[in-house]
Amino acid sequence: MPRILIADDDRALCDLLAQYLQREGFDVDLAHDGEAALARLRGATGRPDLLILDVMMPGRDGLETLRELRATDRLPVIMLSARGEPLDRVTGLELGADDYLPKPCLPRELLARIRAQLRRSAPTEATAEWQVGALRLLPDERRALVESQELILTGAEFQLLLALAQRAGELMDKAALTRLALGRELEPYDRSIDVHVSRLRHKLAAASARAPRIDSVRGAGYVLLANAE
Numbered sequence: 001m002p003r004i005l006i007a008d009d010d011r012a013l014c015d016l017l018a019q020y021l022q023r024e025g026f027d028v029d030l031a032h033d034g035e036a037a038l039a040r041l042r043g044a045t046g047r048p049d050l051l052i053l054d055v056m057m058p059g060r061d062g063l064e065t066l067r068e069l070r071a072t073d074r075l076p077v078i079m080l081s082a083r084g085e086p087l088d089r090v091t092g093l094e095l096g097a098d099d100y101l102p103k104p105c106l107p108r109e110l111l112a113r114i115r116a117q118l119r120r121s122a123p124t125e126a127t128a129e130w131q132v133g134a135l136r137l138l139p140d141e142r143r144a145l146v147e148s149q150e151l152i153l154t155g156a157e158f159q160l161l162l163a164l165a166q167r168a169g170e171l172m173d174k175a176a177l178t179r180l181a182l183g184r185e186l187e188p189y190d191r192s193i194d195v196h197v198s199r200l201r202h203k204l205a206a207a208s209a210r211a212p213r214i215d216s217v218r219g220a221g222y223v224l225l226a227n228a229e
Contacts, residue, residue, distance in 0.1 A: 002118055003027040005048035007037035007065065008080065009057045013103075017052070020107040021114075034060030038068060041075070048075070050117055052110070053097070055081035055088055063095060070096035076117040076155050080105065093195035098156040099182055100192065116183025121155040132168040133226030134210040137161065146207035153203070156181050160196050164214065164224035173221035197222055 004021055008014050009032045018028040029048060031037040034057055041047065051069075055062040062079060069075065079092040082103040089100045099113050121142075130137040136145045142158055144151040153161065160181035164172060174193045178186040181196065197214055204211040212226050 001025060001027045002050070003029065003046065003048045004050050004052060004114065005029045005031060005037065005040055006052045007031040007034065007057070007062070008052070008054035009033060010054070017107060017110070021111070024111055026114075033057050034062065034065035037065055041069065041073065049121070050076045050078065050114060052114075053077055053079050054103075055079060055092065063091060066092065066095045066097060070154075074152070074154055076121050078110070078113055078117065090191060090195055093192055094199065096154055096199070098154050099184075113184065117155060119183060120159050120181075130162065130165045132165050132212045132224055134208055135161075135165065135204070135212050135226075137165050146204065146211045149207045151203050151207060153200075157196055157200055157203075160193070161200055161224075164222065168212070168224045168226065171217055171221050171223045177222065193222075 004026050006014050006017055006028060011032060014030045014032070018030060021028050029040060029046065031040055037051070037053065041051070053062045053066060062081075066077060066079070069077070077097045079097040079100045080103050081088045081092070081100070092100050098117055101110060101113060130139070134147050137143075139162060144153055144158060144161060160177060163177055163180040175186040177193050178184060178190070182192060186193075197216070201214050204213070210227055212224050215223050215225055217223065
């Protein structure tokens with residue numbers, strides 16, 4: 001039974017979402033501030049498979065909590081925000097959230113996002129390695145290496161890089177990448193893929209000058225290219 005941790009100071013909303021997700025077969029734990037959420041994640045038992053994290057919480061807010069979490073942990077994270085501002089969404093994604101939903105959201109839509117993230121973080125049957133220049137991807141282990149250095153990627157980042165590697169040298173539009181990496185359709189004014197690509201570019205460049213690069217074609221999409229040696 002997958003375990004979900006909901007971190008939100010709106011107790012009524014937490015109870016509503018918990019009841020809904022429990023009916024859908026999930027084990028649900030609740031926290032009402034960032035410190036409590038981090039304490040649950042550091043616990044020796046009952047580690048969640050996914051975190052639903054509200055941006056606006058007293059004390060340590062959701063963005064600060066996510067920043068601390070991402071220093072050591074690749075747990076899938078879906079962020080929620082009552083403000084729903086594009087800047088909040090971009091900031092959350094830049095800090096390493098896998099996906100983002102404005103509040104109020106339909107429980108059914110949140111459920112679909114949860115299932116998509118869990119599918120992408122679950123162990124898979126052994127599949128072939130993919131190599132693009134100095135980059136090696138091992139899908140069965142969910143590992144990415146540039147030469148001998150391992151990239152620390154979130155689930156969404158790994159899926160996005162894998163999708164680009166499987167079509168290396170080919171232009172992929174953002175709608176296709178959104179389906180493959182996030183498990184949902186591209187929404188109007190949705191910059192999620194752009195932000196994930198920005199994070200991937202930084203991580204690839206920091207790993208090695210020989211790492212492949214992700215080029216953009218304005219208004220069309222992205223393409224992964226091996227670096228010429």
